[in-house]
Amino acid sequence: MSTPFLSLRDLKVHFSTEDGIVKAVDGLSFDLEKGKTLGIVGESGSGKSVTNMAILGLHDPRNTTMDGEILLEGKELISASESELEKLRGNKMSMIFQDALASLSPYHTIGAQIAETYRKHTGASKKEARARAIEMLRRVGIPQPDVRVDDYPHQFSGGMRQRAMIAMALVCDPELLIADEPTTALDVTVQAQIMDLLKDLQQEFGTAIIFITHDLGVIADIADDVLVMYGGRCVERGTKKQVLSAPEHPYTLGLLNSMPSLDGPVDVPLSPIPGSPPSLLNPPSGCRFHPRCAFAEKVTDGRCSSERPKLEVAEGRGSACHLTVEQKRELFSDYAATRHN
Amino acid sequence: MTPATPSSAAPLEVTKEDSATSAKPGNPKGTESRSPGRLAWTRFKRDRTGVISAITVILFFVVGIAAPLIAKVYGKDPYTTYGMNIPGLFNEFNYPLKPNGGISSDFWFGIEPQLGRDVFTFLLYGIRNSLLIATAAALMTTLLGVVIGITAGYLGGKTDYFVGRVIDILLAFPQTLFFIAFWPVVMAIFVKPTDGTPVWLTVTSLILVMTAFGWASIARLLRGEVLALREREFVEAAKVTGASPARIIFKELLPNLWTPILIQATLLLPTYVTAEAGLAFLGVGLTDPTPDWGVMIQNGAKVYQDDITFMLFPGVAMVIFVVAFNLLGDSVRDALDPKTKR
Amino acid sequence: SSGGGGGNGTPSAGATSYTGAKVTIGTKADSTGPAPEIPGAKKGGTIYGLAPDDFSHLDPQRIYYAYNSTIALLLHRCLTGYKIDSSGHQKLVGDLATDTGTASKDNKTWTFTLKEGLKWEDGSELTVEDVRHGIERLWAPFVTESATYAQLALTGKGAKWRDAYEGPYKGKHLDAIVTDKAKRTITFHLAEPKPDFNFTLAMHSYAATPVKLDTKEKYDKAPVSAGPYKIKAHSIDKSMVLTRNKNWDPATDSIRNAYPDGFEFLFGVETLDSTDRLIADQGNDQYAVSIYKGVPAERIQKVLTDPQLKKRTFNGLLTGTYFYWINTKRVTDLKVRQALIHAWPLQQIRQIYGGPSAGDLASSILSPDIIGYEKSDVYGKLTKPAGDPEKAKALLKEAGKEGVKVVYAFPQDPTYLKTKVVIENALKAAGFTPVMKPVDSTSYYDQIQQINNSYDVMWGGWSPDWPTAYTMIEPLFDGAAIGNGQNNVSQTDISWINDAIKKTAVIADQTEAGKAWAALDKKIMTEVAPIIPETFTRRFYVYGSKVGGAQFDPNFSATLLYKTFVKA
Amino acid sequence: MSNTNPLLDVSGLTKHFPIKGGFPIRRTVGAVQAVDGLDFQVAEGESLGLVGESGCGKSTTGRLITRLLEPTGGKITYRGQDITHADRKGLAPIRSEIQMIFQDPYASLNPRQTVGKIISGPMEINGINPEGGREKRVRELLEIVGLNPEHYNRFPHEFSGGQRQRIGVARALALEPKLIVADEPVSALDVSIQAQVVNLLQKVQRELGIAFVFIAHDLAVVRHFSQRVAVMYLGKIVEIADRDDLYDNPRHPYTRALLSAVPEATVDAEPRERIRLVGDVPSPINPPSGCRFRTRCWKATEKCATEAPPLVQAEGNKPGHLTACHYPETADTVPAPRLSKDPEAAA
Amino acid sequence: MLRFLIRRTLGAAVILLIISALVFVLFYAAPRDPARLACGKVCTPETLALVKKNLGIDHSLPVQYWDWLKGLFVGRDYASFGHCDAPCLGYSFQNREPVLGTIEDRFPTTISLALGSALVFLVFGVGTGMLAAVKQGKALDKIASSASLIASSMQIYVIGVLATYLLVDQWHLMDRANYTPFTDDPGKWFTGLLVPWLVLSLIFTANYTRMTRSQMVESLSEDYVRTARAKGLSRRKVFFRFAWRGAMGPIITIFGLDLGTLLGGAIITESTFSLQGIGKLSVKAVNTNDLPMLLGVILVAAAAIVVFNIIVDAVYALIDPRVRLA
């Protein structure tokens, strides 16, 4: 196998705050190929955004320590200089942020913000860049792009803003696109529009996409591979089908079970995951999920609370859990039964 | 019986040192409760600049409050014209004979040129009076601004409109000019022509006038804060349960406004200390026989060429105080509101 | 001129030999120009004048305050004037007039003859009509600030003098003044005898104003000069530039030298600031003088202890006396008034003013530059200047008024707030119950000049309008001068004083008169004790290093501008 | 159907927010027609779900029912009592009976009050003195909502989002209400936590017999929680029906589109028909004439532009299933076309 | 925009009207008589009445105010000054000059002082503030912050005299404070105002340093700044084009208000340096009970504040496209 397009090796991102060290990402690895979409799911605070901001090198070096490797086409990014990163950002790799209103400068027109990126990386003239901006807006489905190009973000609706964000991220035809919960704040109808758009664009350009969300439904819609994060670590990964229909980690299973569906039974209570997400300041020892895990006592010697489970990945499939395969098969099927009657 | 709950004024504790013992009883089974005020206090304690500034500021207040006591121990008062009464202290021009402004074991900070009062006690009393005025004015300004601002913000409608216009007018006033122009008016209202102007009256009117002009900006700020807070869901939650406007203002809104209020108050105090000095320069406020920090500096500025010492003590003290208080203000702000870093 | 408005009396000084100017009456020869040359003086250059305020009036008829007179000396000319020698002695001489005038036996008719060659700045001739016009203008409704001595003397109607004449602008002249254009004479027919009327006419209120060039109200901004300089530019409250008046003939003027080609006055420079500028002595400040304000107390030490600096100073006593009025209608007991005088801490007060150099202690009403001044010290204040609380206590006891409440009023001004401290201490020590009452300094005189005011002792001062005692004793102690806005603040209405004033005022020989006034001074102090004399204030002036001829104007307590010159 | 004696009866409910402007004197120049003539009932113990896109007026409806807002028109009747324009005093007796749960678990709790105070506050205001004292009752409530009663003295910031939402529920329960308006109570929560709260609410509804107006934009959650569901679009109810009716047999095109846009976390199930709506909800300041959905509807005709469809029981509907559409969908309608993405067409 | 301006101007006019009425009432509430001061040393009741008539204050208070107001629009005739053209602010009691003329004469000084020092404190304040924001937490940040704080806690009348003594008199580094019109001699204008500029800006600089720093720190943490970085823009560009743009608003607001206040006269500074501006004029008007002048300067000062309020709002709308003027 040749070197993967993007590869993270044991990434650690720690923040020093006045309350102590926040281990936001604590040993994360994954690979991503071109033209593929990796969906990252996880609860709020599980380190999804931190991971991806780390790829772009956007963390403030004053309070952040990064460890491990981030390789983009074999090139190490953690140790890369700021000017090297500047050349990559917005060009080879770009990012769509969750809150489009806050993430777009309120002081500049949409067009200017898109054109600026283009000019920076291609050295195009103002006129060319503007034409490019209009073209991008048209491509993401903004009506009357030649007029709206001179609007300010606050004049756009939520969905249009998100599309403008996408246009901005794609203006230099990046090879890697990171979409950080691009649809979470949007209505389902708009969300569907955006996801269609992303899929189309990927088909057209073969972009590698990292799609962050905490909604498994969205993952099911868009991703090829899925990575489930919990407390700054990857607890499970595999193809969409593998993860969603045969989860190997109790957390993934819990997530799936706790989701109400449009066609399931309605009179039984949902099966939530008890407890609340872990603190990253004082994370639980061993497996970070063990305080909420329904099967923790099934593992002998209290290993769940003392020993960090390894993430064994074989052919892109793996999970970090002390339960044996047999145990899982047995225990999980019960739960699965309660889900689909 | 309702259990002891931290009072709504809890955040105020951050400025007091003796709050460390509160909140311990009534905390069942070690579930330690950390009120927002307590958290701020913890943050504040960690801030070295803040603590040093706080100590400095407290020192000034202690010195001011204890001025009569200190003067007694020291054995002098700020009114006696020692330089004139005791031969050998002054030269023929009424400047201290000894170098460095006449500093000696008797007169620690020297003696005042011309009148010959003791600089040390005079400074103590000056600090006392200035701090009294500034503190009282800052408190009253804040109080008035808070009450008006919150009321206008919460009630909205006509009240808000009216208050808003009054604020507009007040803020359009050239304030210093107004002070100097209408100070005599204020005094004339209160003093019978046959009576001397008692010092307390000067002080009171100064406080009143400063308050009258100062409240507007605080009120405006708080009005804005209330407008924002009013939309918060917990206010609606209170409304849904039938809470009266008074209850909402005092129990729901006010506790959440302590942060801006405290910040404003800490900004106000040093401003008032210097403003009071500036006004004294323009002839408004306390005048010479009553010890006043600002008047002292101003007199010092006149004689500095011959006796720099006399300007140095009050001047340096003022710089230290204002700087310390501003730094303290910053620290308080950081502690209360850690997100917005200065 | 009188005690100045409000609280600007901060004096300062230093021990020198100067003890007040002698005043004499000059002869016709003294009145004949040109003025004697000053050794070393040369023509040319510009002298700069610094002052906190602009002149409030330039129209001579509206000039009364001494400060305005300092410029009036350069622009306006009266029938008489004072010729001042280098030691500060003054002589009354004829200015426009050939001499100091001729009085009739009864002192009710005064005749003056104009010199020849007198011209206005436009070259037109200055005639007796212009002199008369200047006096008639005093009746114009816009002239409200002038001295009133001549008006009173000419009409004899007292305060109703305005009713006697409707002013010059309705075509009529004042009957009491007769002019003869051909003979160049002007004759005043007074309603009452005035042996010192020629002193009165030296006041700038009585300067000549050209009939043809009179612009009425507007004249105040642009007067026509008859003096050695004329106004070239005037930016009100900021600056004023004077240039030579080519039509002024030195031969007609025995008083004024005019060496500089011009003057430039800069207004709005506070006293401390101007003093520092003069001390620093840089640029144009080397050619600068302070027009009116002396060195403030804060800089006296610096100025007097630096020998280089001290060389650049002159000083003089102010014309008047500073004292404290005792309201005799409220403090009716003579013993209490005497106790007050005994208790008063003169020395401490002067210390605050700046020590011995700030002035001489006063013990009488009249000041040293008054004709006939005699030192008298009825209450031994000069031997016990710090106050004699024992004696005061004893007197109070005698009067049975121990612990009596005394309300002391003073202008709210840094200096008097300081003297208040020592006065309060002294009064307490002497067994009084003092009430200290600061009064807004801008309206201080208004308030104490209300006859029904509620003050017992009031700070104040008085300067004579010319150096005879009449102008001190009459306004201060004549029963007729009691009234709102009048100067008999002590409210003494005692027949023997009133009579003595009337009698003494008509003594023709000013030396004789002087003696009589001095005796009256002593008698008033002894038997009535209506004031507490405080100081004869001394003022120091610094001037730039390139200024020559700077000397004190004993008459207006200022820099004598027309004697200055630019050093080569 | 319990329409005979509903707990809450809303008819023609309207709320227009005035827009100020004009020159030189400010006046009202227009209105945001946030809610425009709603009719629905809530029976005792029943849960009515209210779904719709952002800005369609769901929250406004909730706030009108709880009388946080003054209705512009229409009528709100609670247990036969007209409370449309009741003032604070008039509302006092029923204040304890209608309560609210809010969306934002951070903004809805006063950060300066302890949990105990937050929950006992409503009792204090309404003068309720339960047996054993308020503190005891608060501890009970905390237990009911699944929190540690010992957390009585803690401050909201010491709790996670889900826990905070439980505090909000406890506060609403403190007054033993008959009706709770829950405005997106779980939208701000993580999936894993969301289920906890939904379960809690369900428990509360069932065990205490409390009626709910459950506002949400997540159709799956609403389906799980509500017996009846109303779909709103731009200030109007476009469809209201029993749960199964609505989800299985949506008659309004908008309902259909909405249902089809929900992503499902299943990979093996055969993909549902997809309807992609284009564009955004139009502005409520100038809502489209006639049927408000027509600008995004693939079936719109002339008639839709001129005639506003009434909310009626369309042909083929079960009783109580009301639809406001001129051309309601039928079960066997061919799947709607995947709409062209030509933006111009939508604008 | 035009509507906004018209509406706000009307509002401003009302405010100024109220202020002038207030000044009138308050002025006469004091136990002082402006006529008495103008009346001179021998002030008999007859003379006093004459003076009152001359000054135009021989009527009741409301009539006086009405006369004054009318004068503003149609001019006014005085017994002793003659006609005064509209807009007539009256004649000064003190120097009997038209108030408007005097104010016009003094205004350039105040404008020069205000603008010059504003430039100085803007450049220094904002400059150090930005520097401090870049070097957050580093020594430079701390030095800049504390130095500006110390400077701002000094009193102008102290620093003013000290600066003059040292810079001018002792070391001969700068010229003595003095106003020369720019049109006369730009060089002298500059050197004459340098010391007051520096001293006056001292107290402001710290404020701007602190404000700029905090605004920059805040806006550097904005999401859209992060976006700008994610686009690959250089630090410099991110800093100036994005962060600074966001920080500008509040700074400009405060700056406008400060400038408005300064244009009403920097009273203490002008007094300390003997500069003949509006501030000094106003102190003199107070000290001489000069009602027309006082009214004039208060109105000018208030107008400056009000006008700058409007300007600030307008500028804000220009900077921030989200703000709509109503």
Ligand SMILES: Nc1ncnc2c1ncn2[C@@H]1O[C@H](COP(=O)(O)OP(=O)(O)OP(=O)(O)O)[C@@H](O)[C@H]1O
């Ligand atoms: N600059 C920072 N300093 C300190 N802590 C940080 C910083 N940035 C993020 N964190 C912490 O790191 C953890 C992970 O944050 P992250 O933003 O990656 O979560 P997320 O998975 O993206 O969550 P969400 O779904 O809410 O976006 C959180 O606990 C957050 O508080």
Ligand SMILES: Nc1ncnc2c1ncn2[C@@H]1O[C@H](COP(=O)(O)OP(=O)(O)OP(=O)(O)O)[C@@H](O)[C@H]1O
């Ligand atoms: N106080 C108000 N003043 C003016 N307009 C308002 C006000 N409150 C709401 N609106 C407007 O009314 C419309 C409906 O708002 P509402 O909050 O009810 O929507 P919603 O359905 O709850 O949306 P979301 O899902 O975003 O919460 C929106 O267009 C909103 O902008």
Ligand SMILES: [Mg+2]
């Ligand atoms: Mg995130």
Ligand SMILES: [Mg+2]
């Ligand atoms: Mg809502």
